[in-house]
Amino acid sequence: MAEYESHSYDVIVIGAGGAGLRAAIEAKGRGLRTALVCKSLLGKAHTVMAEGGVAAAMGNVYPEDNWKVHFRDTMRGGKMLNNWRMAQLHAQEAPERVHELEAWGALFDRTKDGRITQRDFGGHRYARLAHVGDRTGLELIRTLQQKAVSMDIDVFMECKVLRLLTDADGQVSGAVGYWRPTGEFITFSAKSVILATGSIGKSWLYTSNSWESTGDGHAMALWAGADVIEMECVQFHPTGMVWPLSVRGLLVTEGVRGDGGVLRNSEGKRFMFDYIAPMFQAETAKTEEEADRWYDDHANNGRTPDLLPRDEVARAINAEVKAGRGTPHGGVYLDIASRRPAEYIRRRLPSMYHQFMELAGVDITATAMEVGPTLHYMMGGVRVDADTEAATVPGLFACGEVAGGMHGANRLGGNSLSDLIVFGQRAGIGAADFAEGRTGDPGVDDAQVEAVVAEALAPIERDGGENPYDLHHELQETMQSLVGIIRTGSELEEALEVLGQLRERCGKVAVGGGRSYNPGWNLATDLPAMLTVSTAVAQGALHRKESRGGHTREDYPTADPELGKVNFVQRQTDRRGPDAPITITPEPLPEMPPELRELLEDGH
Amino acid sequence: MAETLPEETTGTAEPGAAPAEADGVVASADDAATDDTATPATPEASDTAAAEDEFTEGWISMHVWRGDQQGGEFVEFTVEEQEGEVVLDVIHRIQATEAPDLACRWNCKAGKCGSCSAEINGKPRLMCMTRMDTLPEGPVTVAPMRTFPIMRDLVTDVSFNYEVAKTVPAFQPPPAPPDGYRMQQVDVERGQEFRKCIECFMCQDVCHVIRDHEENKPRYAGPRFFIRFAELEMHPLDTNDRRELVRQQGGLGLCNITKCCTEVCPEHIKITDNAIIPLKERVVDASYDPVGWLGRKILRRTKRSPEEASAGSQ
16 A cells, blocks of 8 residues: 555535635634645636626615525526525525625625615526626635635645545545645545535536536545436526637626627527517516616516526527527627617626627627527536535535535526525535534545556556547537537437447546646546536436426427426446446425425415 | 647757657657547648648747756747637647647636736736737747746746735624625725736736745735735725734835736736835834824734724725
8 A cells, every 4th residue: 555645634625616615614613624625726716707796685775685585586497496495595594694705805896875786687586696896706715715714724725636435334534636736646534525516517618617617526426325416407608608719618797688788699689589488478578678678677667588597598599599590600699789888888897898808809898799508507416405415425515516406407697606605604514513423533445545546547557548638529529519508319318328438438548748737637537527427417318308497308398397396316326436327216306395385386 | 620730749849958858748749649630730731832831821839838846948839820719728729739748727718717827928927818819920938937936837836825825814894783784885996906806926926026036935925915905904894904014024115116016917906006005105104103103002002993993984
């Protein structure tokens, strides 16, 4: 047995975006030995990309707003596939978590009377998103980062976790990974492990996600025997830039539409009026005139259909493009330039203006943007207990994007940042409670560590083989074309077959160079997780024979009420690991109490 | 998918550079041998003379620094020019084809995370925010930030910044009133300017106080943390007083306001004018105002009271 750097903690948190930081702060605040382990430098996680704001029913702009309305909006947005208890806790606790950020130094934009101001966003009944211009995610992560640093939490930066470790009883007992700068391996013994690893987007070609979003947490949970749910529910942001190349994949915040921007096809038509689903007709404007009045008078006018929930918008854009009314580069136009003065656009959307000017030479105050659906967010993930964020394997917890249930089949904009802080805190509490109840140091199973190390080193030791970048690119093209925004059974079956071949080839990957900061090797060690997660998504999509939220089947275009009552649960049973099969079974959603069900039924 | 020009992949290293970069070049050669990078470019190369002219015109020479703590040098990569690319796109293409182990940091590729700082043609820039078509004709050099120790290739050890961050005393507000804190937009905007910082550390990189004087690092916080101090100092609710700290341990006096930091800031934060100069004024007030000095000596006060702090915010 080789000697590796080893550490022992009460709680380790894997991932240092908003959720991971918030969880670590909570565990450390309880006085527990807490470590934060992240693949990048601290403060660089994907949370910085969130622009619009953090949804919390504080009622600062519309006093009639409250958690019940937020709960209703969230459940309706999620097409009722949400874990109702998570949606309830989220709506109830978000305001307190936002105020807490302010006490930790966040500087939100203000109302005239000096309170935190809130902006409109798709799917939210009232203006509800606390924000800082269009860089709310940065504010959130920096605030939490500075809080964590002030608490002296141990941070392992640029440290990639490869696998969770389990003890003789099957409980999660730690993790093994390596330092990216040196390539040296490192082990953690931990009484509780919190996964906060974010998204999965890097397996698709067009995504807003950074290189980090390889689904490590989703995959590691499966490999440790935990359940994942709703893996088919992947959100494509309706307005990612499709052109020019330097900005492809960049998201254009819904705030542009909240502030007056509209979608047009190549004929100049505001096509969203043709795509208002029956369940949204009551609250949505019927004419362009009514929609334009709505910006100043919410009480007497229906909302513009440009602000329908994002899956509705994505599907409409896809339909327009398929009908031949798209832009030359396969998107549609998002026009705020012709509708608002340049000064207003620069003031309301400063970083977006700046970003497009500098990156692409595009002036959004003068020309329309070319946008199209882009993979943005993963609703599905580790199945957790709503109150404690405990996974189905003892000792394991999950929060943020890697956890499933909160957002159902579709997430509302603004609900992700609030998800991070609400469930980050709860996961911290859950993990701390569990750690306090677990006696002794769980220790590290050398055999498990050695197996993981051998697997990780194989691509470096192998003499010639597959280029990991080529394999990655093929995976991305497969997922983009066969498991994209619109799916069909035959394509999903084909995808699963291709994924099987790619998994085999993954065992033949070879990389040049050493272990020290070698991106080729890093990618090779990311690929097993990407393949596991891609398989779970394709498999979930094949089994959910209906269209619901972010999941759209061309061969099953409508929602099936019976399937609206189940989660598709995936797990590894007999054998576990990257090469083991994943089973899938429908299981009933948790039963919602009648008093909450009433909230959904009444008109509000 | 664009391909790199095969016949130049391994042969274009600067003369005399062979020993130090041997690893990188060998890796490239192996890679070219094991995949088929050579094939797709061939049809283009065998086209007519006119096409051949266009062909050479459409290629860019990238001089990328490769090496580690033991040393290194610029390695030339010749890549096809593509419309609408930034420097990071080109670095990624080099990784995917010729040099899979070329180390660089990046995350968001949108100018929001501040990971991909490098010195492009000698100037600190974010690779993801530097359009190729804005750079002058001729070879493009990409080097790591010079102020920080090299890890490998374009990646530097920026832990200095994380160490300084630990020395900044935390934000400390008075207890919150029942309906939350009240602040005016105009008052939060001063701090918001500084909180736009994405921690790319290019202001630290370009600051001559530490760029040319390693010995100053232990007693100098640098522009990134001067704006952090300024933000806290100007926060309507903060009750901590960090003026003495920023003067003594932070080395604020070492800054002689050459504004290099302001020039490289990708967020266009007016670091010198809006943070450093006002901070210097406040520090001077605190240190050299005889009445204030006497007051502190007698009362031994280092903090404003919560009442005072919140009164200041009304």
